[in-house]
Amino acid sequence: WVAASVREGEGEVSVGDLLDETYAVGLHFAELDEEVEAGDRVFDVYLDGEKVLEGFDVVEATGAPLRGVVETFETDVNGGGLTIELRRNGDSQRDPVISGVDVTAL
Numbered sequence: 001w002v003a004a005s006v007r008e009g010e011g012e013v014s015v016g017d018l019l020d021e022t023y024a025v026g027l028h029f030a031e032l033d034e035e036v037e038a039g040d041r042v043f044d045v046y047l048d049g050e051k052v053l054e055g056f057d058v059v060e061a062t063g064a065p066l067r068g069v070v071e072t073f074e075t076d077v078n079g080g081g082l083t084i085e086l087r088r089n090g091d092s093q094r095d096p097v098i099s100g101v102d103v104t105a106l
Helices: 058-062
Strands: 011-015 022-030 043-047 050-056 068-076 082-088 100-105
Touching: 011 100, 022 058, 022 082, 043 068, 050 068, 058 068
Parallel strands: none
Antiparallel strands: 011 082, 022 068, 022 100, 043 050, 043 082
């Protein structure tokens, strides 16, 4: 169900009220526009300022639109929260997308 929704656009997603410890952060992505092909929507993802995905293409990662993928990263939280930033990569004509975020203490 997470992949059935999407937030589109460059910018930040903040997750607050976290304890200062290590977390697994799952970033859920899905391309919901059936017309989008590999190479149409390419973007970079930053987790607390660190680039964790460069040139990410959901359609390339999943093989087709309307399929979901989860990319998981480990991060240390200091200050009670974390920030996920999405930025277009190169000449991409479409804004980045994200479908969901899950944060699990390790």
